[in-house]
Amino acid sequence: MTIGLPALELVGAAIGEGAGDSGCKYGAQALREFGVLRALHDAGAAIEDGATVVSDPLGADERLGVVEDFSPRLAAAVEGVIARGRFPLVIGGDHSCAVGTWSGVAQAIRPQGALGLVWIDAHLDAHTPETSETQAPHGMPLAALMGHGRPGLTDVYGWRGKLRPEHLVIIGARSYEAGERALLERLGVRVMYMTEVQERGFAACFQEARARVRQGTAGWGISFDVDALDPADAPGTGTPVAAGIRLDEALRVLESCIADPQLKAFELAEYNPLRDLRGRTARAVTALLTSALAVQTAMAA
Template identity: 40%
Template sequence: MNKQPISVIGMPMDLGQGRRGVDMGPSAIRYAKLQSTLEALGFDVEDLGNIEVPSPESIDIGENHLKFLSAICDVNEHLAKAVSNVVERKRFPLVLGGDHSMAIGTIAGVAKHYENLGLIWYDAHGDLNTGDTSPSGNIHGMPLAASLGFGHPSLVNIGNYSPKVKPGNVVLIGIRELDKGEQEIAREIGLKVFTMHEVDRLGLARVMEEALSIVGTGTDGVHLSLDLDGLDPKDAPGVGTPVAGGITYRESHLALEMMSESKLITSAEFVEVNPILDRENMTAEVAVALISSLFGKKIL
């Protein structure tokens, strides 16, 4: 067996959106037996604990179109360093969130180790807003834009380089809610977006085949950024911005199994688990189940 050791990092980030509780996501995922589950699959797993994130009550919100910008940049710099160290140690970074603004840090930590990083964005949303287009000012709606080099310079330049990924190396899956500015930027830069329309029309297996072929061509690593709200809220209710009509639990298992079989994925994050909005930790348990599929768990 040749199983790359895994390093878990918790990111109790809740500054990128308005609903309290998502800072407890990493604890909920650990409580759902993440480490023992991965160890049972034969992996060496170390848990590096959490990155420190200030509570929203203790700091200034700053400008309304980029809420908590300065604190979000600080903690993402820390996350980027921690993730980069894991890659340098030849371990697999598995980051637990936390709202999706943390992807700016995760991807900053990963991408500098690759010439051409592929990126799978599994989400109901595009997270392609900037401070100028965002209807909410919530930075969790901006991390994909920032990673592509669009938005406020301090978000774009986390880790002191930009962009982290090229549009042609990115696929979005499960999308069903895009703001006007997000639609514009997606069209303008020619992003490959598998919306729920494509999932329904082609089926998830075909979508995944196409998606994996795109992120696997001409790239030297692939990051998975999985927002639990990509799943249908019936299957993953513990999220802050649920959108009906999502990818099912079963389809998501298939998606992660296909990612596992592809052997392309070199880092991953599972984000937006909010235990306060959840039912009996169901969403954290879904996250652990999907992580198991990503790391090769098979039914037979």
């Protein structure tokens, strides 16, 4: 471990009911079996394998109810990691897990101030039940974190607005609906659609995003949806969208993010091992996490 860097703790977010294809529920376990912990350790990260929070599809009569039961339990697990002085690496799971992940982080740092978040995704994930045609919860976490949607999602820990619009930047969106875009525009959220990423480059976009979410906050995080990557590099996700961020660029841009002391957590969502032929996406995801969260090679060079 490089001196001064936090120890990591992997938290599994085993939920798939929020998506149309529930295979991502097995994402964290599949990556454990693939060797993500060993890869991070070998790259210089101090990491422990922590809890896995599992959704209970029998505990509710609808998908939103499953997520409402799951979110506070995941939030408590993430908050506990931070309370122990460690850095949460949350691996999902469909992206509805973000309600739990970032509610836990926001609660942990609330005495110091607000949370900032860089959301890297092919989708906007800012629907409410009123705007979503599919009612898929994995399309609602950002709206919920900003206080819009059902109380079971917005009011984890008994308070809403875990994330203020000015402290959020979305990068890479290229598949979305009018209702969620309208909400984000009304709230003034900075969205870097994929056309902008292609024009400016992912590096310039991420640099701007990081600066924005660090301003006026006590800490920031990264939520990375596997479908943000181009399907040519990472096909193993339930909702692939063409013309995404290329893996080699993502590796360069996210390298050694963990060295920023204001980075409080990293979340990876929507890895679907049932769609990952020959482990291609597992290799991509492992490389991405190693680049972002281990710095031994970069520091020693």
